[in-house]
Amino acid sequence: MKEVRRALCNAATDDSKLLLLSAVGSVFCSGLDYSYLIGRLSSDRRKESTRIAESIRDFVKAFIQFKKPIVVAINGPALGLGASILPLCDIVWASEKAWFQTPYATIRLTPAGCSSYTFPQILGVALANEMLFCGRKLTAQEACSRGLVSQVFWPTTFSQEVMLRVKEMASCSALVLEESKCLVRSFLKSVLEDVNEKECVMLKQLWSSSKGLDSLFSYLQDKIYEV
Template identity: 30%
Template sequence: MASTIPLLETLEITLSATGVVELAFSRPKRYNALSALSYRDWLAAIQWAATCDAVKVVVLTGRGKYYTSGQELVAPDTSPEGVENSKKRRNVTKTLVDELINFPKLLIAGVNGPAIGFGVTSLALCDIVYSVPEATFGTPFMKLGFCAEGCSSILFPKIMGPSKANEMLLMGRTFTAQELEQCGFISQIIPLEGFKEKILEIAEKAAEFSGVAMGITKKLIRDNEREKLLLVNDIEMKQLSLCMESKESMDQILLFVNKRKSRL
């Protein structure tokens, strides 16, 4: 397939001659918060990378101080149009998770700063996760009346162990990069200075390997749990819709939005 790079508003794409593509969240003034457009851009980028013959390895990272601060929270819109837009956004998110589950090429996450919410849960769907020492990781779902998503209800306990996973998902504890490296969630911590260059160097070396062999091996690894992950994603998103449509969740989101406005 042609290597024409999509032009996206919230995500910067850079493709090297050797087949390494960097997908960078690019809303640094908003801490790379994930708006409805951000999710659509991310989905478009992943679908393009999956089918583009010129792409061998994908690096997912962020511009600025944050990797991503997760979903951008706005005041709930209970109008028919607002409800419909929320459903469309969640459908995009579900499709994005499905695409990450099925992604056929090597997917490396380079966490350049704090990661929150979906920015954390989606890391578990990457093949390898590298991080700067200063990064922190949190899923404040309970505070907002949300539930686990991104297949975190199954992948977090598998990777981190049940107790740490429950601390993150149920207690909302923020973890350090060092803690997540110790439990195997993060492969390696790399210094902030030169982080981008080091991650791309690692990716370039991987791009020299046989793409066929890498694709087959990744498929063998993923096939053991693919159907289960797709099912879990479907169940999580249905439950998330119910949670986000509840009065309790809407009240918590509105409280958060109002507090943020008061600080501006």
């Protein structure tokens, strides 16, 4: 998360017209690093859980406040926060191989990335609940048909299709792109910031209770042993 936040901060002040987020390899985002969480929560559960919740909040806030268009190229699976942040971005292009999953309840967490608000708004309450409560997996085509993804491209030409469109966007005026995004998103900013804060508070409350923290800790340990 720190690397992405750093990229957002750097791009906010440089002369770029937009930000392109992509991944190296066959996976866009694999979700939580279980071994890292086990290590951190083993030392001081309550202190570290608060720190992690606030790190997630600050990561999401960086997307909400970013003024330039954010383009995302999803080359493969996007799990957890990697899928939740997509509605905070402006254009999402996906490979046919991509799929999306946010199994928060399954991994003993409450929703993050403003997905408790954006998913019902975009996907509808029924599908959003299936994704957030049951961990339903969406294919690239399903995600596109429901508005989570802008377009889907064939894997063999995915990179070329993305770069062609990015170059077309980059030929536009930087001022026009930024002001256009402001017009589209300005009324949502305060709502998303409020949702982000509430999701952070909920995570803190969950982890501050021994039952909630023990449930997460037990699940993470089981996942480590499965690897």
